[in-house]
Amino acid sequence: MTAESQQAAGMTGMAVDGDAGAGHAPHGHAGDGRIKLAVGAIGVVFGDIGTSPLYAFRETFAGHHSIDADRLHIYGVLSLVFWSMMLVVTFKYVLTIMKADNKGEGGSLALLALISRSSGEARWTWPIVLLGVFATALFYGDSMITPAMSVLSATEGLSYVNEGFEPYIVPIALAILIGIFALQSRGTAKVGALFGPIMLAYFLMLAVLGVTHIVDHPSIILHTINPINALKFFYYDGFTAFIALGAVVLAVTGAEALYADMGHFGRAPIGLSWLCFVLPALMLNYMGQGAMVLEADLGQRLGLIQDPFFLMMPEGWRIPVVMLAIAATIIASQAVISGAFSLTQQAIQLGFIPRLRVEHTSASAAGQIYIPVVNWFLMTMVIILVLFFGSSSNLAAAYGIAVTGAMFIDTCLMCVVLFMLWKWPAWKAVPLLVLFFVVDIAYFAANLIKVPDGGWVPLAIGLSIFTMLTTWSRGRKLMQQRMAEGAMPIPVFVKSAADSATRVPGTAVFMTSTADGVPHALLHNLKHNKVLHERIILLTVKIADVPFVKEENSCLLEDLGKGFHRLVLNYGFMQPVDVPAALKRVTSCGGEFRMIETSFFLSRQTLIAASKPGMPIWREKLFAWMLRNSESAMEYFRLPTNRVVELGSQVAI
Secondary structure (H helix, E strand, O other): OHHHHHHHHHOOOOOOOOOOOOOOOOOOOOOOHHHHHHHHHHHHHOHHHHHHHHHHHHHHHHHHOOOOHHHHHHHHHHHHHHHHHHHHHHHHHOOOHHHOEEEOOOOOHHHHHHHHHHHHHHHHOOHHHHHHHHHHOOOOHHHHHHHHHHHHHHHOOOHHOOOHHHHHHHHHHHHHHHHHHHHHHHOOOOHHHHHHHHHHHHHHHHHHHHHHHOOOOOOOHHHOHHHHHHHOOOOOOOOHHHHHHHHHHHOOOOHHHHHOOOHHHHHHHHHHHHHHHHHHHHHHHHHHHHHHHHHHHHHHHHHHHHHHHHHHOOHHHHHHHHHHHHHHHHHHHHHHHHHHHHHHHHHHHHHOOOOOEEEEEOOOOOOOOOOOOHHHHHHHHHHHHHHOOOOOOHHHHOHHHHHHHHHHHHHHHHHHHHHHOOOOHHHHHHHHHHHHHHHHHHHHHHHOHHHHOHHHHHHHHHHHHHHHHHHHHHHHHHHHHHHOOOOHHHHHHHHHHHHEEEEEEEEEEEEOOOOOOOOHHHHHHHHHHHHHEEEEEEEEEEEEOOOOOOOOHHHEEEEEEEEEEEEEEEEEEOOOOOOHHOOOOOOOOOOOOHHHHEEEEEEEEEOOOOOOEEEEHHHHHHHHHHHHHHHHHHOOOOOOHEEEEEEEEEEEE
16 A cells, blocks of 8 residues: 555545455456356467467477477477476466466556555665566567467468468458457457357367377377476587577467456466366477477478478368467457556556546446557557568567566566565575576577567567656656645645635535645635635545455545545556546535536646756656646546636646
């Protein structure tokens, strides 16, 4: 809980504490069966990792750093894929990190909020905050590359249906991607029901395709699960094996989505669907690709390894398999885009991104949102990536570095959780962390080799977004500090102004970002209009570092005397802010609120450079630009447009 929240909680003795969301079940699914949730998770959570067989095995052998498709390398790569899935996805995320939920929610920002709440104002937390913010920035880079990579790789399968499609692969992929982004504003409530069955059929198809080739080479199963084959690969071909890790990691991209989407389905259903269905289907397909190549003649292997996924299917299956693969990549893209919307909403609530227009696309599901600016920005970047790289093989050079960077940061955050939150002894935590760090560092280092070939793209995107996130957070703090300096104490103002100014009928709500001092809008209104309303509400909206705040803890009221009231509205970082709806629930400060008799006063700040700037000038200009282009407080707080008065002021930072 932030210091401001603690201070606000003290007004009425009501606390927005760590139990504000206690027992919070996956949203809207408390009574649903675990099996139903597991099926839903297959449709949403595993789209990214589920489409990796389309390109991961191919890129390991025929990518920018190709290796020979012989028994040593195929057995070694399959063993690396299997143990990567076990170590990274199963042990790290499903069995360990997903236990570190913030009242049911997962993801880097939710974990960061959990750590911040537990550590208070400890000095060592600022590097942790920066790591969490950088992981968020990397996710945006990943959310641009994933749709481009997955849809383009599936669309390339059309060339195996008919060679005449070859010149139209990129235009078809672009048309599909533009269609995905164009439909975002309509929401996913109607088509979302199809996600589960389509992905079930897709994973069953992966398993069946794999089994049809494994029966020709059944010993490949034992060679895959035998870790000695992975060690042999490193022993006989050390540097080549290290480079291969940069492509093998493509098999586990999407693992972080399990954690980020935990709030929608719960840890147990996600773990159940992964262990009992998704993992076996993926590994059967990878082993099938390897078995097909091994059973082919040496002369055929070079051709097969160029695209083993589409070449492993019988000729009569090609059209349905390609169509199902395209549908799966569309679903995977949809999940990533929706994840970007959800992450952006969290970042806005936690103060890392300016206010943006957030549209709710479902009247029943609060989590289904649409953010136009994010949608069109992602679409523009995805189109640029497709046109710039031209093929999924070229895109693979840029894919992976953002994911491995985020995975490494998750492990760093996990250190804090194990030692500071869970209080694990060193003998228990250190071996686990060493294992995770060795794997993460190996994968991240292997992907750094991709930087000249395209890996710089997600890094550049991540650094740009990180700069914007930290600039906004720092600028907001400086602006609040400057506005708080010299602010008149509320009790002094009430005593001096209440009786001297003319009182007029009605209610005035003055929005203020802090619970201390007199709002600038109130001072300006009194200075210029020389009147005060009969009932004055000093309203502060607080975002707690829990996903959801109980309704009984959402409104904190303090009577300041002489018609003045301090009202604090508390929201979780996953909850939409609706001030008029919240005011309807408040009846203990002079009767109910009637919008026709209520005026909302907002203060709009114009930034000017201080004699000693709190940030470099270029960052001040960036912050000023972000402030100018942020959504107005009127729209963000859902205030009635005909009841709002904006008063300007200048702030030097």
